[in-house]
Amino acid sequence: MAKINSAILGKEPIGKLLIQQALPASVGILVMSLNILVDTIFVGNWIGSIAIAAINVVLPVSFFIAALGMAIGIGGASIISRALGSNKDEKALKTFGNQISLTLILTIVLVVLGLTFVNSLIPAFGGKGAIFEPAKVYYTVVLYGVPFLALCMMGNNVIRAEGKPKFAMIAMIIPSVGNLVLDYILIKVFDMGMLGAAWATTTSYLLCFGYIVWFFLSKNSELKIKWSHFLFDWSILKETSSLGFVTLARQAAVSVTYLLMNNILFDLGGAASVTVYAIIGRMLMFALFPVLGVTQGFLPIAGYNYGAKNWERVRKSINTAILYASMLGVLVFAGIMFFSENIVAIFTSNPQIIEETPSAMRWVFAATPIIALQLIGSAYFQAIGKAIPALLLTLSRQGFFFIPLVLILPKYFGEIGVWISFPIADVLSTIVTAYFLNREIRLKLKPSQALNYSE
Template sequence: MDYSKQLGEGSISALLLKFSIPAIVGMVVSALYNIVDRIFVGRGVGSLAIAGTTMGFPIMLIIIAFSMLVGMGATSLISIRLGEKKKAEAELIAANALLLLIALSLALSITGLLFLTSLLRLFGASDDVLPYAGDYMRIILPGTVLLGISFGMNNFIRAEGNPRTAMYTMLVGAVANIILDYYFIFILGLGVKGAALATVIAQGISAVWVLHYFFRGRSFLKICWRKLKPEPLIIRQILTIGFPPFAMQLVDSVKQVILLKSLGIYGGDLAISAMGIIFSISTILVMPVIGISQGAQPIIGYNYGAGQYKRVKETLQSAIAAATSILSVGFVFTRLFPETIVGLFAKNDMRLISLGSHGLLTVFLLLPIVGFQVVGSNYFQSVGKPKQATILTLSRHVLLFIPALLILPRFWGLEGIWRAAPAADLGSSILTGIWLFCELKRLDLNEIRPGNRHERLKDFLF
């Protein structure tokens, strides 16, 4: 069955629903890895253990960054090639992406283990937190290749038009992680080591699932051993298109380092634990928006490659509306029940609940507009425009947030750290709105003069 054919003919609203719901479920399930670990660690070990797992977060972001560099870069190219009816080229892209994921993951794993203690110290780990962070990451890092394969290649399943299978890939791993977390922490008493071990095993299950799908399953795109040879041109294209999300995640890691050190200075280990909880809540709220972006990506990419620009605009508008609605609901819940939400992670620690609740209310002050910014910047990646996408994705994490993070605490202390996030959200959304408005005007002109945009896309990629 030609799964990709539906992308150019089906109802946009139905397609977005079909692709986004599995993507949302998949992304939320993916977020549960981090959230469940923190809940079980917080209740089974204590607040210092939450701070320990939070200290490893910049390293985890670097690992995810490289997975997104390959996974999402290849996904955009695969969607465009399928729109151009070039299945064989799409399969070569998938095979080269698999090689890249394995090579980069192994390099990251070895490097991280060699310099782990130094990195954790650089991030601001105190003597009390360092043992927890070290125990957690020494188990997580050897499993990097499993995360790379499961997270990176899962995007390809969506690109070929089979989002339900992509959802199952994440769901299987997340359910395993929840079960194993409980068993290792509360039954065997392994603490943070148990949380890390549960995560690695669960990621291994997802990785095996993905590999079986493409090598032996019912996938539309097929990966076989003879295609697993490096093609420099394809690798360059993957890395070029995948650079925006990679840069966003990589800089997000740098941002987290600055954030953790600032929290240590102005609030100590308790503030780091509170921010770890806010990270988890933010992840569970923003992941559905990323899922919508990923669900829209193959629809936008396919129709852009096919020159159907009206369908591109309709998909973008629908995705923005859905993302804004989801975060608006999350905004209301966090305003109404902040203590209850934070209390899920803290076992009768009223100081942590009080500090975390206040930080949550401030950090999420402008949460509803984040959906527009994420979907808007992802549009440029979907149509193969990495330069524009890079600037927009980095605006929220570099151009605005990091300066705010460095300046505001000098005036308001810990409160300035909380306020840096909404300031960055506002500025980046304004910038995205201006740029997206100009882009859609140009897209209108290409509807009148078809073919020009498509040729420019080919010139850019090749």
Template sequence: MSDSSHNSPASSASRRIQLLAHGPVPKTLFSLAAPAIAGMLVLAVYNVVDTVFVSFLRDTTAIAATGIVFPLFQLIGAVGLTFGMGAASVISRRMGENKYKEAEQSGATAFYSSLAAGLLLSLIGAIFIEPILRVFGATDSIIAQGSLYGRIILGGSVFQILNMTLNNLLRSEGASLYSSMGQILGAVLNIILDPIFIFVLDMGITGAAVATIIAQSVSTAFLISFYLRGRGAINPLRPGSVRINLPTYRAIMALGAPTLVRQLLGSVSFGILNNAASAFGDAAIAAISVTMRIFMLLLMALIGLAQGLQPLVGYNYGSGNIPRVREGIRVVYITAALVGLVAGIIAMIFAPGIMRFFAPQDPDVIRMGSMAMRYMAVVMVPTGLLLMFGGIFQALGDGRSAMILAAGQQGGFLIPLVIFLPKVLGIHGVFLAQPAGFLFSFFIGLILIRKSSHALSKAERELSAAAP
């Protein structure tokens, strides 16, 4: 039974829903994806900006320290993405079914759960930062600066977690532009505050962390204001809509858990990667750090494309419009492949110049970082398609395939490769592990996506047979 009478969309929300249901697919997709891409790039910029300004300190150890904390930065974001992306998939499909009350219950449960998780992580970071960084490969020379930076980043993690959750809740109802405005606001503020805290106030790497947390807190307040002003089709800030029960969490975590698993295993593998690189000195850790941040910009842009697809596919899958689902999937395949091809060519040609920008004072970082960039450049097209596969599974509510892909991408392949390849190939093995993991995962994704295509065909036949 429909419950559309509950909290039915206001006029602006209604226009967004109409766009999902009837707008031209390419135009609708890119109108949703463009702000999402901008927002995800901004998220990557938060950490890259710190690296850029820290590099001006002319201190390889400081650059390496930001790299050691990078897995924690990913892990914090993963918690927000787990609740946000999990709930977003539920919200889009429930709104497609005209069930706004259930959509709001998922959103509110995700919001308050992410708030509790953020406060818990802040407490853990304040107490256990040094042993955590040791696990992620911090050497004796890095641990002091890494602890200064990491304690503040983890201490303010509640803002990043809420930020990631709210961004996905907004996108689930087509409000990608406002979502991205909040992220851009935070990034611009971070760029302004970084040099002030690092150089003017002479806080060094600690200042970079403080600037990041302040920027994220302002961005989060901006996103919350959207709902406080009653602009949403649902209101996840309403405490009365929270449902602390197994069915609600099962629905959220069915699609959120793959994100958490992927990011958790990614953080673990990155820690193992740092440990493997540490055998070749701080310059190798710095090279990995810079390389992964550079490619994170591209990966975040592609994730933004997949996020733009999610509300379009989720809504139309929920309403039974399979042809619009198929068209949206086709457009993102073509786009991801072209973007990956262009990015790979640029990285292959300009790798030394890019690395020189981040580490002009250290020829070892430039040499090793160029090698790492070129290995990653080779697999950019399959990596882009792999990220689209994950987005499609989440949009369709296929938690099983999303989980298999996530576990294989960051755990089943990457972790063994990180452990094995450096022993055989030395420093080349360190840099080859990540691209090889993406490539093997792509082949698994091809098998899984074929099953999803067959499931869509079956749903389309059943809907056609049921039509009057």
């Protein structure tokens, strides 16, 4: 079945393929983004704007631990899909067992450390002043559920590796819907405040975990592991780690960005500025879902045709993906530019937040029409197995440009220096990516070398 499905990547029209691949990815990202977005709206309206800032402080810690599960999932899923395709079932089972063991050990260690140093970590991540207490309440409860979230992120990628995208999509929908329902019950009905928001989030992770366990125990999954599969195989661990490192590095950069932003903004404008960034951060996760969906859909198409040495289809997949993603980026840009005030009003009724957020949001999204090139370019190198260029280009925006900019510009321009760092970093990273992508196309994907495959 996997071979039949993958064969179409080299035959079907690129535009049609890209839509087929991008839609499921977009739906998954949309559902997760909507969950975060609506959760923030509920918390902002039912608890208060300080609660939004408190949750934003906790995000880097929970985000990074969950990213471990995602990285292990992506790295192991690559091994599993190739093993299943070549009838190496035992290697697939051993890889899955190792993924579970590795995810459990790493996340439990991090949770223990996170709870031990709770009073130091929260202020370090921007949870100061009035934000500290609600952040501590949320942090403590959510951290208990983060290992389950990491296992869910890992398991979801394995489900996709088995060729079961519908089950993977359901696994993403369950915690999102569960969290929103529980938010209403625990915050609105039982008036539990931050504690209610925290338990709603943690319980939603448990619901997702329960579904994923059911999937692998049911007849829907081919991966029926035994206790022996949980014992570490160092060759599998090494391959899983190297393949997942790009994902982990990207998520780590996101966590570092949140840490810096929360602290810098608190020093510049107090809790209100942290709340402004929290709202903008939610919109970044939500509004860009179609662009990210196209990027995810592009990966298997480019990878398959590169492996087949069909350079013409690789070139066409790059051009088509950039075109589609850019068109979607322009639509996102227009929506933010025209409706920023309306968007902010959904999150909070705080007059200060409503006044300050729209202009900041417009700066943050100012370069949205061109970011498709940066995303597709870095994804291309990941698709063809060039880990170092993929890693460097993935980190270029936040690691090499944004973090230095946000450390320097606010010293000269104040809070506006924070917001203009976003479009400057986007432009610089896009220029760098464009250079290396164009160089790769000229040197490796010459039209004269293309094989004569039919479109």
